Amino acid sequence: MQFSFFDDDSEHASQPQIIPLPGADVVYMPRWLVDQEATAFYHALASSLSWSQDTIKLFGKPVKIPRLQAWYGDLTTQYTYSGLTMVPKEWTTELQNLRSRCEKTAECRFNSVLANWYRHGQDSMGMHADDEPELGVQPVIASLTLGEGRPFIFRHKQTKETTRINLEHGSLLIMRGDTQRNYLHGINKTTRSIGGRINLTFRYIYPATPE
Numbered sequence: 001m002q003f004s005f006f007d008d009d010s011e012h013a014s015q016p017q018i019i020p021l022p023g024a025d026v027v028y029m030p031r032w033l034v035d036q037e038a039t040a041f042y043h044a045l046a047s048s049l050s051w052s053q054d055t056i057k058l059f060g061k062p063v064k065i066p067r068l069q070a071w072y073g074d075l076t077t078q079y080t081y082s083g084l085t086m087v088p089k090e091w092t093t094e095l096q097n098l099r100s101r102c103e104k105t106a107e108c109r110f111n112s113v114l115a116n117w118y119r120h121g122q123d124s125m126g127m128h129a130d131d132e133p134e135l136g137v138q139p140v141i142a143s144l145t146l147g148e149g150r151p152f153i154f155r156h157k158q159t160k161e162t163t164r165i166n167l168e169h170g171s172l173l174i175m176r177g178d179t180q181r182n183y184l185h186g187i188n189k190t191t192r193s194i195g196g197r198i199n200l201t202f203r204y205i206y207p208a209t210p211e
């Protein structure tokens, strides 16, 4: 699989690292955005996106998720996540900009993005796979980190083998192929006193097929 290593409008190159996970296809690109630009996007997205702390049902009980979220995309896309159907908001200028740059790097189209804001170390995301039918059989997910780096945990569904990758400020992680089929991933809480992290996961949602 080919990746474009150079951003059209900048001189810097991000050195892609292939993460050696059996049965997965994961590429990590540190400094995909230079620090200054990543910081500018962090502040712009923190103040411009329509953040909310959603409630999901866990064993039938409503529970507030431990992070803020916002969902943007083409208006034809809808996404059901832990029993919560999310209707996308219209793309903002910053999200459009990042979407087209992610499309160039990953060499595929994205029609939606889930934004997650981990405000501090107690915000987290439980282990899960992005394997909902509307994402297709081998989804490509481009995941951008802005702000505080956090360890990203991969756990093989059968062997339970666990791999940690520290996702740094300005980095892009691309998951594709059988990654979602074979692995769970998530972000643990930490008691360390740390700053906020905004994560954008660009996806392609296939339109719902009539029953």
Ligand SMILES: O=C(O)CCC(=O)C(=O)O
Binding pocket: 114, 116, 125, 130, 143, 152, 167, 185, 186, 187, 199, 201
């Ligand atoms: O914050 C992250 O890096 C993970 C986000 C994620 O897995 C998701 O949005 O599905």
Ligand SMILES: [Mn+2]
Binding pocket: 128, 129, 130, 185
């Ligand atoms: Mn995920």
